[in-house]
Amino acid sequence: MDALVEATARILVKEGFEKASTNHIAEIAGVSVGSLYQYFPSKEALVAAVIDRHNEEIMAIVRTALTEIADTPIDKAVRQLVTVAIDAHRINPKLHRVLAEQIPRTGQFRDVEAFNREIHTLVRAYLESRRKEMRKLDLDVATFICVSAIESVAHNTVLNHAETLSEKMVRTLVDETTRMVVGYLR
Amino acid sequence: MDALVEATARILVKEGFEKASTNHIAEIAGVSVGSLYQYFPSKEALVAAVIDRHNEEIMAIVRTALTEIADTPIDKAVRQLVTVAIDAHRINPKLHRVLAEQIPRTGQFRDVEAFNREIHTLVRAYLESRRKEMRKLDLDVATFICVSAIESVAHNTVLNHAETLSEKMVRTLVDETTRMVVGYLR
Amino acid sequence: MDALVEATARILVKEGFEKASTNHIAEIAGVSVGSLYQYFPSKEALVAAVIDRHNEEIMAIVRTALTEIADTPIDKAVRQLVTVAIDAHRINPKLHRVLAEQIPRTGQFRDVEAFNREIHTLVRAYLESRRKEMRKLDLDVATFICVSAIESVAHNTVLNHAETLSEKMVRTLVDETTRMVVGYLR
């Protein structure tokens, strides 16, 4: 049931992890607890589904961006990546925050690593295709550092500055981050 | 009781957040639950104390480094900062991971922000004192981006690569991160 | 549906009473839960049916034996009864054990008493027809004691000694039990 994942996400955002009891989730989703367990083997699995859905939304954006970037020179490409990273974090910032801060990660954490790996692979592939524009460097190291930097700027931008985030400020951050990363690669 | 904080940290590392019940903590600390509540008003406060202690250890290192750096030119200084960031994360990587992944942050989260603010202030002050070595830039933005980048590289380095982290690899990461940040500032 | 009773019995034997949920039973029987309730008003009724079927199998053997015995002198007859009692318990010893140990008896318990009464009646009738071979005694009391003794020896033999039950041991037990009962009646 998709309504269950939606209800869970909504509760997570509006009431926090503590209030996300299975009975409450079921109630908000408009079904019975029994039904919840018909579709999800445990509360953990349900939360994992929320995380997955959120990650998938982010990945969809990132994947698209990386595809479009394929034939773009580094400076434009990096700018695009930074923009997309911030956009991705802004999809549902409150959920993103709750997921990052309140969910005790266990088991399903592997999934997050899978996403990380995918991003690493995609970015690395792009960088490899653009090697001639770049100085000589270890691709894995460079990918790791660039992805970390871009991700953290996006993450901190959205999480810390929460709602008070002017478009001008975003543009500035994109500019600067792009400058740092491009400067590093060239 | 310091033994309580220590016991909590130990349990967090060895058995995970789920096993960290107040009774278990008291038992490991060698006192009774009642005593626990003599010193800490709630479990949350106890966990917060663990977080604080860990953050304080990190901050001690960072503060020292930033003091020593005061009169150092940017390139050396940044290298020093990156090194110190990784060292700080390596103090107690397992605890760091548990704190980052398993602890549902609530109330005491303000504290973490306080540390963030302090670091921001210190770094910003350093950058300000070295303005002449740098291109013209918004100090707050630059500080934000540099701190984010350095912190994320350190964090991901220690968390993802866990124990398999050769000194050579560390040096490479320090080199590269330094290069990125210095290149950005100049 | 006979498949339902069969499935229940199979689950009882292989997985125990705890695993015998109506959904699981229906699944093993290859039908839907709905169908289960088309034929049995409750889970209890279904379990009762299993008990009944098992008891009926036992009773069939016992009835036959008691019929064949009709014109047999006491010593041969008792030996036959003891043999048959053990045989009856060996039909499906595992089911017998589960039925005896794991099934919380409620309502349908009356049925078991019905079987007991029938056996009592049949045995009593036989003893009555053989009164001349026996000393003077209260037939009801004698029947009660003999049936109890024979049944318990059979029950304990099969339940306790489980699979490790040599034919020689069975013969010894039959001999001895027969001796006791016949000695008592004469």
Added chain:
Amino acid sequence: MDALVEATARILVKEGFEKASTNHIAEIAGVSVGSLYQYFPSKEALVAAVIDRHNEEIMAIVRTALTEIADTPIDKAVRQLVTVAIDAHRINPKLHRVLAEQIPRTGQFRDVEAFNREIHTLVRAYLESRRKEMRKLDLDVATFICVSAIESVAHNTVLNHAETLSEKMVRTLVDETTRMVVGYLR
């Protein structure tokens, strides 16, 4: 807490196994559920304690009887054993019935076997000491048969005839059972 075992027994007798929820037990015992779990790791353990206590009461009687019997000739001894067996079952017949019929035995069932073994050992020892009064027979087999017979008569007497059990009838049953067993041994 002994009150918990007592409360459980009382509920078992008055309301049946189905109503014996941990919360209800705690309530009747006049404590909180939490306290229940301070003393018993699970509901199963609590029920096991009830069974144990009941078995222990029975065993106390049986042990005493077997001690007193030591120097008694077979006929008097057997009569004593039969009497004691019935007495033992009459300690708390309702509880005995519930324990026998409604409790799904698992795990702790081993205990019951321990009691059985003890009885077997004690009776066998007595019989061995009286060998000269008896015909030549396999002591283990004889013990098994005699114990089974006596136990089943006692059990069925108390369980089936419930409250309608005149002293006269008891005396008759004791007489007859004794006759059967003694006749068998000699």
Added chain:
DNA sequence: AATGAATGAGGATTCATTCAT
């Protein structure tokens, strides 16, 4: 007649917290 998704009461268990000793 068959299906199986949906129901929801109910139950076992945990654990942060209190307070009388």
Added chain:
DNA sequence: CATGAATGAATCCTCATTCAT
């Protein structure tokens, strides 16, 4: 100050049963 037995609200989950299709 320390103790630790006692508390009980709260939570996750199960499963017999129903009923619209």
